[in-house]
Amino acid sequence: MKTGLVVDDAAIMRMRLREILEPKYKVVGEAGDGDEALRLFKKLEPDFITLDISMPGTNGMQALEQLRADHPGARVVIVSAVGQKRLVIEALQMGAADFVIKPFEADRVLEAIERLFCVEGAAK
Amino acid sequence: MKAEYANVFIRSAVHVFQKELGIRLTRESVNRKNSPIPSLPVSIVLGITGSVRGQVVYSMDRSFGEDIAHVMVPNKLPSELKKLVNSAVGEIANMVTGQASIELAGQDRVIHLTPPAVFTGTDLAVDFLEVPTICLRLLSEMGVLEINIGLEELGGNG
Numbered sequence: 262m263k264t265g266l267v268v269d270d271a272a273i274m275r276m277r278l279r280e281i282l283e284p285k286y287k288v289v290g291e292a293g294d295g296d297e298a299l300r301l302f303k304k305l306e307p308d309f310i311t312l313d314i315s316m317p318g319t320n321g322m323q324a325l326e327q328l329r330a331d332h333p334g335a336r337v338v339i340v341s342a343v344g345q346k347r348l349v350i351e352a353l354q355m356g357a358a359d360f361v362i363k364p365f366e367a368d369r370v371l372e373a374i375e376r377l378f379c380v381e382g383a384a385k
Numbered sequence: 386m387k388a389e390y391a392n393v394f395i396r397s398a399v400h401v402f403q404k405e406l407g408i409r410l411t412r413e414s415v416n417r418k419n420s421p422i423p424s425l426p427v428s429i430v431l432g433i434t435g436s437v438r439g440q441v442v443y444s445m446d447r448s449f450g451e452d453i454a455h456v457m458v459p460n461k462l463p464s465e466l467k468k469l470v471n472s473a474v475g476e477i478a479n480m481v482t483g484q485a486s487i488e489l490a491g492q493d494r495v496i497h498l499t500p501p502a503v504f505t506g507t508d509l510a511v512d513f514l515e516v517p518t519i520c521l522r523l524l525s526e527m528g529v530l531e532i533n534i535g536l537e538e539l540g541g542n543g
Contacts (some may be wrong), residue, residue, distance in 0.1 A: 270500050271472045271473075271475060271476040271479070272469060272472045273454070273457055273458060273469050273473045273476055274472075275460065275473040275474055276458060276469075277457065315479060315483070315498045315499070316500055317500050319532050320540055340484070341482025341483065342479050342480040342484065342498075343483045343486055343487075343496075343498055344483065344487050345486055345490040345494075345495060345496060346487075346490065346491075346492055346493070347490065347492075347493060347494065347495050348495060362483075362487075363405075363476075363479075363480050363483065364401055364404045364405035364480055
């Protein structure tokens with residue numbers, strides 16, 4: 262089973278994302294800010310990470326930049342309310358695979374995660 | 386303060402409450418005041434910087450916040466749910482502001498939001514801006530949502 266790290270400063274959103282993901286994936290950790298996300302990603306080596314943008318301390322965009330620098334193969338899906346066009350483009354250019362805008366449907370999140378591994382499978 | 390900000394936030398709040406919570410909001414009133422100081426017991430403050438800057442302050446009764454948390458995570462025990470009220474109302478305020486920011490930013494601007502800060506009680510130790518503010522009151526069957534929009538637009542692409 263593929264493993265994931267859920268990053269959001271709101272406990273209730275981490276809980277919701279875990280509930281959406283867990284039938285199909287194993288959520289191995291949760292982080293409430295960018296620094297914790299970077300530390301847990303290095304420690305847990307998950308197959309994917311969902312990343313909020315607006316968070317205290319190191320925000321999601323800063324964490325994404327650092328994550329892709331440290332782990333170029335990291336599979337990242339942004340899950341954020343701040344879906345402004347320029348930010349979406351910037352996140353995708355920085356290596357995020359998808360950008361899910363809150364409020365979201367559960368299927369939209371699952372589709373984004375499934376696509377991470379479908380693309381990989383098709384390339385093999 | 387642009388009057389059309391009111392319509393942007395009304396559209397955003399109606400969309401988020403309907404999609405995330407299944408709650409229908411309707412407009413009760415729109416007023417102007419000199420600061421985004423809230424009037425109801427639970428307040429959520431978001432700072433905004435970039436090409437638009439200022440504060441947006443949401444407020445509601447505690448019971449409305451508890452109802453929102455219950456809808457977001459229906460399977461929790463009441464004791465667990467109480468701990469999640471601040472997280473729930475903060476996240477809903479973040480979604481409404483984020484949705485509004487998409488429209489305000491348009492094609493080529495960026496608007497940054499601070500994470501929501503949630504306060505309870507009426508004696509708030511918060512420095513509210515002295516800025517022309519639009520105060521929206523939106524009604525639902527669960528209670529009133531007040532949105533105080535204290536924003537100024539800057540020139541350029543921010």
